[in-house]
Amino acid sequence: MTEQKQALFTIFGATGDLAKRKLYPSLFRLFKKGELADNFAVIGTARRQWTDSFYHEVVLDSIKDLMHSKTEAENFASHFYYQSHDVNDAEHYVNLKNLGERLKAQYKTAGNQVFFLAMAPQFFGVIAEHLKSENILTGEGFERIVIEKPFGNSYATAKTLNDSLSKVFTEEQIFRIDHYLGKEMIQSVSAVRFANPIFESLWNNRHIDNVQITFAEFIGVEERGGYYETSGALKDMIQNHVLQVLSLIAMEKPEKFDEAHIVKEKVKALKAMRQYSSQEALENFIRGQYIAGKFDGENYLGYREEDSVAPDSRTETFAAGKFLIDNERWAGVPFYVRSGKRMTEKGTRINIVFKKEAENLFADNCDDQPVQNVLTIYIQPTEGFSLSVNGKAAGQGFHLEPLRLSFRHDSEFLGNSPEAYEKLFLDVLNGDGTNFSHWEEAARAWELIDVIREAWDGDTSDMPTYTARSMGPQAAFDLLKKDGNEWAWQPDLWYKERGYYEK
Ligand SMILES: NC(=O)C1=CN([C@@H]2O[C@H](COP(=O)(O)OP(=O)(O)OC[C@H]3O[C@@H](n4cnc5c(N)ncnc54)[C@H](OP(=O)(O)O)[C@@H]3O)[C@@H](O)[C@H]2O)C=CC1
Numbered sequence: 001m002t003e004q005k006q007a008l009f010t011i012f013g014a015t016g017d018l019a020k021r022k023l024y025p026s027l028f029r030l031f032k033k034g035e036l037a038d039n040f041a042v043i044g045t046a047r048r049q050w051t052d053s054f055y056h057e058v059v060l061d062s063i064k065d066l067m068h069s070k071t072e073a074e075n076f077a078s079h080f081y082y083q084s085h086d087v088n089d090a091e092h093y094v095n096l097k098n099l100g101e102r103l104k105a106q107y108k109t110a111g112n113q114v115f116f117l118a119m120a121p122q123f124f125g126v127i128a129e130h131l132k133s134e135n136i137l138t139g140e141g142f143e144r145i146v147i148e149k150p151f152g153n154s155y156a157t158a159k160t161l162n163d164s165l166s167k168v169f170t171e172e173q174i175f176r177i178d179h180y181l182g183k184e185m186i187q188s189v190s191a192v193r194f195a196n197p198i199f200e201s202l203w204n205n206r207h208i209d210n211v212q213i214t215f216a217e218f219i220g221v222e223e224r225g226g227y228y229e230t231s232g233a234l235k236d237m238i239q240n241h242v243l244q245v246l247s248l249i250a251m252e253k254p255e256k257f258d259e260a261h262i263v264k265e266k267v268k269a270l271k272a273m274r275q276y277s278s279q280e281a282l283e284n285f286i287r288g289q290y291i292a293g294k295f296d297g298e299n300y301l302g303y304r305e306e307d308s309v310a311p312d313s314r315t316e317t318f319a320a321g322k323f324l325i326d327n328e329r330w331a332g333v334p335f336y337v338r339s340g341k342r343m344t345e346k347g348t349r350i351n352i353v354f355k356k357e358a359e360n361l362f363a364d365n366c367d368d369q370p371v372q373n374v375l376t377i378y379i380q381p382t383e384g385f386s387l388s389v390n391g392k393a394a395g396q397g398f399h400l401e402p403l404r405l406s407f408r409h410d411s412e413f414l415g416n417s418p419e420a421y422e423k424l425f426l427d428v429l430n431g432d433g434t435n436f437s438h439w440e441e442a443a444r445a446w447e448l449i450d451v452i453r454e455a456w457d458g459d460t461s462d463m464p465t466y467t468a469r470s471m472g473p474q475a476a477f478d479l480l481k482k483d484g485n486e487w488a489w490q491p492d493l494w495y496k497e498r499g500y501y502e503k
């Protein structure tokens with residue numbers, strides 16, 4: 001039987017997009033599973049003047065697509081309380097404390113508190129300080145703070161932010177969300193690596209030729225032009241999600257499969273990554289910006305035509321590059337990464353490309369070249385693995401045929417699989433920080449990214465472009481070509497052959 005959790009949640013930014021789209025539905029999923037039942041309450045806070053009953057309507061609306069009975073949903077929403085105020089105002093915290101004390105007693109939350117900061121990072125410091133100075137932190141039960149990305153926008157700003165949080169919370173109390181770490185298949189990477197001796201024994205530079213990590217998005221910048229203009233693909237995706245995934249692939253086997261040991265190995269892998277000079281950064285990283293395009297009868301705007309985007313913007317909507325890891329396991333193996341908006345289709349996947357057999361035993365029997373073995377881990381939209389291998393084509397004679405051993409989770413499983421934020425919320429309640437970003441990881445990631453950003457900022461040459469719904473600028477293909485490699489996943493070719501770009 002599920003043991004229900006006891007906690008008072010305080011959500012700062014309760015009227016915002018993240019709270020409505022992710023936080024309330026995730027809490028509801030935990031409620032439906034009995035992880036949350038009688039002993040939890042939620043205080044939502046922001047400046048807007050909302051009443052409790054209006055707040056309940058907002059919460060109910062946010063969970064309307066999840067199957068539930070009206071009574072169950074109303075019961076859930078009845079645990080929510082709204083407190084209007086500005087987080088810069090000290091009086092705010094007096095009201096929060098009073099409401100919190102009442103709810104802790106009413107819902108028997110054992111003094112446990114979770115603070116979720118669904119607000120812009122400039123508010124994190126002021127909120128943390130006041131939680132302490134106004135004695136909202138009492139030390140009665142566990143007290144944890146959950147924060148969203150972006151965690152700074154450079155090493156220096158991230159450090160300032162971390163210093164302000166660390167004055168109040170210990171590293172164990174800080175949960176920095178990287179929602180990709182909550183995804184089913186990212187958590188599966190370690191299972192594939194360490195539960196399968198056939199892969200574990202090959203997981204090194206003697207057998208692996210190169211690693212490719214693709215985070216492709218079909219959507220454009222949507223309504224987030226304002227934010228994206230200050231970020232770009234490098235900071236929005238590579239600094240956090242992509243480097244997190246890379247460190248999971250590259251880390252040594254942890255002594256134990258727990259937070260402390262896993263984080264230690266991830267940090268070691270990140271620290272072994274080559275720190276580029278400015279010149280090396282320009283040679284190994286490329287960027288691009290999407291321009292208008294037509295695909296399957298639909299016209300797409302270029303990035304510079306999107307809302308809240310400057311008409312002469314130099315923000316990259318695509319970034320690709322090659323990382324190198326200077327350790328025994330990975331010396332000489334390029335880790336190619338790419339991420340962008342308005343690419344051909346949505347697809348997050350990891351391709352582990354194995355080395356070619358030095359000699360082709362079948363050269364005298366047929367002209368067919370064996371394909372390189374590629375292990376693909378599909379993160380989304382489908383979830384699963386495949387391994388490309390060579391077999392003999394059935395029939396007379398001897399011909400090699402590329403085959404694919406493939407596993408995908410079925411749709412029923414996917415429908416029931418916990419959404420990333422739900423998993424992460426449960427981890428917070430269990431005090432398990434394995435699937436969160438730790439300061440040392442974030443700090444090292446910024447060191448690696450800052451040099452690329454600065455090199456790009458100093459480069460005034462024309463911004464490379466790519467057509468909306470393509471796989472990025474030509475430079476992204478040239479990057480691999482100069483090493484004699486190519487991207488294992490090129491969905492644009494499939495669409496091109498079928499005339500989608502002409503329609
Ligand atoms: N939305 C998403 O999918 C994602 C968001 N994030 C991050 O999460 C954070 C929140 O994002 P999002 O929800 O989209 O942002 P929104 O702009 O939608 O929400 C911001 C919230 O902050 C509140 N707020 C702003 N100023 C104050 C203030 N002085 N005092 C009290 N409340 C204030 C706003 O409410 P009010 O105006 O009523 O005060 C609102 O509830 C950001 O850091 C974002 O980068 C990260 C990943 C994904």
Ligand SMILES: O=C1O[C@H](COP(=O)(O)O)[C@@H](O)[C@H](O)[C@H]1O
Nearest residue numbers: 149179180217236237241348380
């Ligand atoms: O963090 C972010 O991630 C989303 C993509 O997340 P996904 O789970 O939908 O793949 C991205 O659109 C956004 O720009 C970025 O901030």
